Amino acid sequence: MMDSKPPTQAARTRAASLERREGRKRELREQILRAAGEEFTAHGPENFSLRRVAERIGYSPTTIYLYFQNKEALLLSTVEDGFRSFDQTIEDAVNGASDAPAQLEALGRAYIAFGLENPPLYRLMFMQPNTDYLMPRLLGSGTAPADLEAAAQPLHHRVVAQELLVAALQKGIKDGSFRKGDPVLLADALWASVHGLVSLALSPLMAPQHAENVVSPLLSTLINGLKA
Amino acid sequence: MMDSKPPTQAARTRAASLERREGRKRELREQILRAAGEEFTAHGPENFSLRRVAERIGYSPTTIYLYFQNKEALLLSTVEDGFRSFDQTIEDAVNGASDAPAQLEALGRAYIAFGLENPPLYRLMFMQPNTDYLMPRLLGSGTAPADLEAAAQPLHHRVVAQELLVAALQKGIKDGSFRKGDPVLLADALWASVHGLVSLALSPLMAPQHAENVVSPLLSTLINGLKA
Amino acid sequence: MMDSKPPTQAARTRAASLERREGRKRELREQILRAAGEEFTAHGPENFSLRRVAERIGYSPTTIYLYFQNKEALLLSTVEDGFRSFDQTIEDAVNGASDAPAQLEALGRAYIAFGLENPPLYRLMFMQPNTDYLMPRLLGSGTAPADLEAAAQPLHHRVVAQELLVAALQKGIKDGSFRKGDPVLLADALWASVHGLVSLALSPLMAPQHAENVVSPLLSTLINGLKA
Amino acid sequence: MMDSKPPTQAARTRAASLERREGRKRELREQILRAAGEEFTAHGPENFSLRRVAERIGYSPTTIYLYFQNKEALLLSTVEDGFRSFDQTIEDAVNGASDAPAQLEALGRAYIAFGLENPPLYRLMFMQPNTDYLMPRLLGSGTAPADLEAAAQPLHHRVVAQELLVAALQKGIKDGSFRKGDPVLLADALWASVHGLVSLALSPLMAPQHAENVVSPLLSTLINGLKA
DNA sequence: CATGAATGAGCATTCATTCAT
DNA sequence: TATGAATGAATGCTCATTCAT
Numbered sequence A, B, C, D: 001m002m003d004s005k006p007p008t009q010a011a012r013t014r015a016a017s018l019e020r021r022e023g024r025k026r027e028l029r030e031q032i033l034r035a036a037g038e039e040f041t042a043h044g045p046e047n048f049s050l051r052r053v054a055e056r057i058g059y060s061p062t063t064i065y066l067y068f069q070n071k072e073a074l075l076l077s078t079v080e081d082g083f084r085s086f087d088q089t090i091e092d093a094v095n096g097a098s099d100a101p102a103q104l105e106a107l108g109r110a111y112i113a114f115g116l117e118n119p120p121l122y123r124l125m126f127m128q129p130n131t132d133y134l135m136p137r138l139l140g141s142g143t144a145p146a147d148l149e150a151a152a153q154p155l156h157h158r159v160v161a162q163e164l165l166v167a168a169l170q171k172g173i174k175d176g177s178f179r180k181g182d183p184v185l186l187a188d189a190l191w192a193s194v195h196g197l198v199s200l201a202l203s204p205l206m207a208p209q210h211a212e213n214v215v216s217p218l219l220s221t222l223i224n225g226l227k228a
Numbered sequence E: 001c002a003t004g005a006a007t008g009a010g011c012a013t014t015c016a017t018t019c020a021t
Numbered sequence F: 001t002a003t004g005a006a007t008g009a010a011t012g013c014t015c016a017t018t019c020a021t
Helices: A009-043 A050-057 A071-095 A100-117 A119-126 A132-138 A145-152 A160-174 A183-201 A208-226 B009-043 B050-057 B061-067 B071-095 B100-117 B119-126 B131-138 B145-152 B160-174 B183-201 B208-226 C009-043 C050-057 C061-067 C071-095 C100-117 C119-126 C131-138 C145-152 C160-174 C183-201 C208-226 D009-043 D050-057 D061-067 D071-095 D100-117 D119-126 D132-138 D145-152 D160-174 D183-201 D208-226
Strands: none
Touching: A009 A050, A009 A071, A009 A119, A050 A071, A071 A100, A071 A119, A071 A160, A100 A119, A100 A160, A100 A183, A100 A208, A119 A183, A160 A183, A183 A208, A183 B183, A183 B208, A208 B183, A208 B208, B009 B050, B009 B061, B009 B071, B009 B119, B050 B061, B050 B071, B071 B100, B071 B119, B071 B160, B100 B119, B100 B160, B100 B183, B100 B208, B119 B183, B160 B183, B183 B208, C009 C050, C009 C061, C009 C071, C009 C119, C050 C061, C050 C071, C071 C100, C071 C119, C071 C160, C100 C119, C100 C160, C100 C183, C100 C208, C119 C183, C160 C183, C183 C208, C183 D183, C183 D208, C208 D183, C208 D208, D009 D050, D009 D061, D009 D071, D009 D119, D050 D061, D050 D071, D071 D100, D071 D119, D071 D160, D100 D119, D100 D160, D100 D183, D100 D208, D119 D183, D160 D183, D183 D208
16 A cells, blocks of 8 residues: 555564564574484484474474474475475586486486485485375375375386486487496486495494495496496 | 202202293293384384283283393394394305306395395394494494494494405406406495395385396496496 | 643544544454354363464464453353343343243243353353352452352352242242242252253253253143142 | 192282282272262363373372273273163162152152262263263164264163153053153153252252252152143 | 383473563 | 464373382
């Protein structure tokens, strides 16, 4: 109605206050998400406890409910954020290379780096024994819970990384860089390899620094193995 | 003490009784371990409940404490059994092949099969985020908790599979089947790859049947990549 | 104070503003009460939630505290409204009849109808196991909690219906329609009867439709039983 | 097998110990039930709290779970016990009288006395707004939850008291003691009346001692009203 | 050898309420 | 006037563990 008027000081104050509050809110939200990731890493998905998350950030358990509807929603938000950033990272890496072998190498390095840099997130995204409840949202559809079993299997096809990986393999096979083979199966084999390295590095079975040394031998063996 | 005396009849009876009781004791112990494994298969390590184990064998929860110090100790025994059987499986596989590439192939297949056939066990052995508490025993020492971080890193050197893997690689490099490289790093790369495939197959990200199809492409790519 | 001074324009403005604000205040207060009644109807007194009342009217929970001291005070206001409307209903019914038996019949029917039409309200007014906290206000005094036990007993004497009931009985006894007896005890007997029917109808023990069929047998038996 | 042997001292001790323990167990069970009834009276069905019951008897909340499966089972047990004793009381009263009017009077007095003597129990049995979950057991059948809505309505037909009441009315009508009328409707009217008196006496609206005085006027009015 | 009784700690969640703004 | 942020208390329930027997 009267929006064209120059804002009074009160209005400006109000706006600033609102902004500040929103800033704080976003901040705390992120703080919670971070703490949730840590909690998750420390105790595993099944023993994940809202109350411990609260304690970690120094707020009362109730407060978390002001930012997330419930425990599940909190985990869900974490993983959704994670996939967004993951997809972007992978895409950038692939786009930065030209021929198929270079793309594979870039993709592999980016994938492993992402995992090593975001342990709790990676765990939540790819190392959950029971990701079922995440599926509907991840698939970006309103899939009814009934369909979940069916939906779980093809999930990986949706992950951007998977599509880029298959594309790179197809290109390499077509231009003769790689020997023939089913690109989807090969893609899964490569995925398994890099995922395995990250998994070990995030477990007490292999020290993360050591994992760094394994990256090159692993990738060069794989790409060499693909060649004609 | 008085051990040099000739045993009286009472002493012999006592001994026999002791033996019989020990037999029974061992028996129940194994029964518990078996039940624990099942429970564990059914509900996963995080939702593993002592009470349900007790119910499964028809004893009271308290009884379990007569055989194991606590829940953790029970899980520990389970995992130790697992490693024994795992080591045997791997050793048999390697011994069944002669040249290095065949040994690697056999080892890889056996490893993956073991994982796919014993999901919860594999999870407990290799996919626990917090295996710390397993370390001291696995390392066969009384390492105090303080040393744990140091202890975690070299764990994999103790695993029999790892040693066999390195040996096979060394042999292959020496006889010219494989191109040169650090056998330990290569071993870890191979380990990561097969572990990754099993991990995915045990997660909702990849269907176990699909994983079966990936085995061959994965192994052939790897072994091919090792060749000169 | 300074009330005798002639009002300045500013004072008048202030007064008008005050009035307007008070109008708004009364309005919102009533809105809250209405919403409380609905909430209360929907979920019953025990599961009555301030937060849901707030949501219903589109205000924050905090706002309600500007109009009522707390949850209890809000419920109290609700029940006070209920008694006002109840008293009016009963009075109208009695006034619509002339002789004592007809008045009793009318009163009984009106009472039962009120109950069947306002289940949660009736429950709050007459079926609360712990109405203690309502007493002081209902009795129109500032009776301290200590006096509550003493106050509870004579409450029913204050309820308008009770007075009208006693009056009708007295009239009937005096004019020979009814046989002799203590009108107060008889009034309580009649009250008990109609209250009992409503209570059953509001419980799962008797279907409300069935209760309708019981009204006539009940009232005719009672009035017949009062006759000489 | 060898049960015919005279019991050793150990066996006797064991048996005695068992018995004592069972005695204690029964005792505590009853203590819990009693406390539950009180809790229930004090805070109503919806605000009934297991933890408060525990506190009342001086045991930890967990302990209650050793005696009852959960909150619902506890309430259920209470009410089942109550119905058993109630049915017996009513039956005895009716059997102690011969002609129809005397039976009605006896039944009414017994009913009211039961209520006045077992406030929490009566409340739980007959004053619950939400007895739905009690229905299947009360109806003594395996009625599936789906049938509950249908089952709720005819519940009162199963209550022994109701059957005896109807029988007495039928007898009185047949032998000319009472004027004609639908015995079922009349039974419900009588039920409503006595239930109403008890309800008021158990509420703060009427003092229990006062209720005692109302019993006679109420019953005589009702029975008088039934006569020809 | 085995158990029944009991408990304390922990969990997710909801709610009435307070306080600073 | 109204609100958003935050909390403490409470709830039903499960579990690992202890202790006396």
